[in-house]
Amino acid sequence: MPLLEIQNVTLFFGGLRAVYGFSLTLEGGELLGLIGPNGAGKTTVFNLVSGFYRPTDGEILFRGKNIAGLRPHAITALGMARTFQNIRLWNSLTVFENLCVSQHYHLGYGFLDSVLRTRRFRDREHRVERNAEHLLEILNLGHYAREYPKNLPYGLQRRLEIGRALSLQPKLLLLDEPAAGMNPSEADQLIELILWIRKEFHLAVWLIEHHMRVVMNVCEWIRVLDFGETIAEGTPEEVKKNPRVVRAYLGDEEAGHA
Numbered sequence: 001m002p003l004l005e006i007q008n009v010t011l012f013f014g015g016l017r018a019v020y021g022f023s024l025t026l027e028g029g030e031l032l033g034l035i036g037p038n039g040a041g042k043t044t045v046f047n048l049v050s051g052f053y054r055p056t057d058g059e060i061l062f063r064g065k066n067i068a069g070l071r072p073h074a075i076t077a078l079g080m081a082r083t084f085q086n087i088r089l090w091n092s093l094t095v096f097e098n099l100c101v102s103q104h105y106h107l108g109y110g111f112l113d114s115v116l117r118t119r120r121f122r123d124r125e126h127r128v129e130r131n132a133e134h135l136l137e138i139l140n141l142g143h144y145a146r147e148y149p150k151n152l153p154y155g156l157q158r159r160l161e162i163g164r165a166l167s168l169q170p171k172l173l174l175l176d177e178p179a180a181g182m183n184p185s186e187a188d189q190l191i192e193l194i195l196w197i198r199k200e201f202h203l204a205v206w207l208i209e210h211h212m213r214v215v216m217n218v219c220e221w222i223r224v225l226d227f228g229e230t231i232a233e234g235t236p237e238e239v240k241k242n243p244r245v246v247r248a249y250l251g252d253e254e255a256g257h258a
Contacts, residue, residue, distance in 0.1 A: 001064050003028045003172055003204055009048060009058030009068075011228075018044045019228045022058070028171065031198055031205045033219030035239075037248055041228040042208045043085065046174050050082050051075045063171065081165035082174035087157050089149040095160055096145040099132035102164045135163045138200070139193075155186035159193065166197065172204045173197070179211035191217045216240065224248065 004026040011019040019041045026032055034042050047053045049060055051072035060068045067075050090098050136142045139159055149157055158178055165173055175194070179187045191214055198205050209215045215222065216236045224232040224239060226248040232239055239245055 002026060002061070003030075003063060004049070004206075005059075005061040006049070007059040007061070009045075009055045009060060011044060011048060011053060012056045017228055019048065019055075022225075022228075022230065024223065026172070026204055026206060028204055029198070029202065031194075031218060031220050032207065033215045033222040033236075034206065034208045034225065035210070035215055035222060036225035036231075039227075040225040040248075042225055043176055044228070045225070046082060046176055046206075046208060049075075050080060050174060076168060076170075079169070079171035080174065081168040081170035081172075083158075083161045083165055083176055083178060085177045085180060087149075087161050089157060089161060089164070091148055091150040094146050094148060095141055095152070096132055096136065098149060098160060098164055099135050099167050100128050102167045103128045103131060131167060135167055139163045153186075154181050155183075155189065158182070158186075158190070162193070162197070166201060170203060172206065175205060175207045175209075177208055177210060179209055179214045182211070184213075187211055187214055190214060194218050 002025045004024070006022055006024040009019060009022045010017070022045060024032075034045065036042055044053065048055055048068075049062075051067065051070050051074065054069045058068070059066055062075065062078055062080060065078065067078065090101065093101060136145055139162075141156065141160060141163065144152060144156065149160055152160065162173075162175070162178065178194075179190050182190060194205060194207070195218060197203070207215070207219060219236060222233065222236055222239045223230060224242070224245050226244075231244045231248060232242045234242070
């Protein structure tokens with residue numbers, strides 16, 4: 001059974017066609033890229049998969065369950081986590097607290113447990129803290145545990161956001177433009193981090209990215225969108241040489257001189 005299977009998904013916003021006939025199969029452990037010009041529909045696809053939009057037509061199966069129309073928290077509970085183009089960290093909480101709070105949706109204790117400080121509450125909270133400490137260590141964020149995210153360099157904020165997604169223990173991690181705003185050194189570190197995460201956590205990664213160095217060095221297979229439709233797919237080398245991809249990014253006239 002594929003980890004994720006998207007079957008002929010289409011989305012209209014009123015009379016505007018945002019995504020048309022999108023299909024994709026993603027197996028566990030794969031590292032897939034989704035690229036295309038601005039406005040191609042990439043983030044819209046992620047919003048469909050993660051429950052922020054409901055498709056006009058088509059099915060989205062995650063771990064064998066049709067998730068089209070499910071709320072984001074229900075999809076997260078099935079084992080999917082994502083990051084966003086614009087970093088969404090809790091800046092009023094420390095780095096350590098960000099990694100703790102993100103785990104609370106699956107702790108399994110109730111309001112009464114938290115009020116009475118029951119053994120279940122103490123055990124689960126202790127587990128949360130251990131997991132957060134582990135993520136701090138493996139993501140090299142230990143020195144910033146008591147710092148507030150807004151005071152961190154941009155690359156470390158992105159690393160924390162990925163860590164927060166990993167704290168949900170996902171089977172599929174969606175990364176929406178994780179290299180946005182990064183300098184070349186930070187982008188190189190991100191490449192290493194994504195490859196390491198896939199291996200260490202045994203999960204699949206689906207990546208939207210405009211930074212071609214990141215895409216070409218990370219992804220095993222790439223899907224290309226333009227105006228909501230798939231125009232190409234293949235290995236990084238195949239996609240890079242595809243004339244339709246060149247035209248989509250450069251335009252017909254510029255592509256003729258490329």
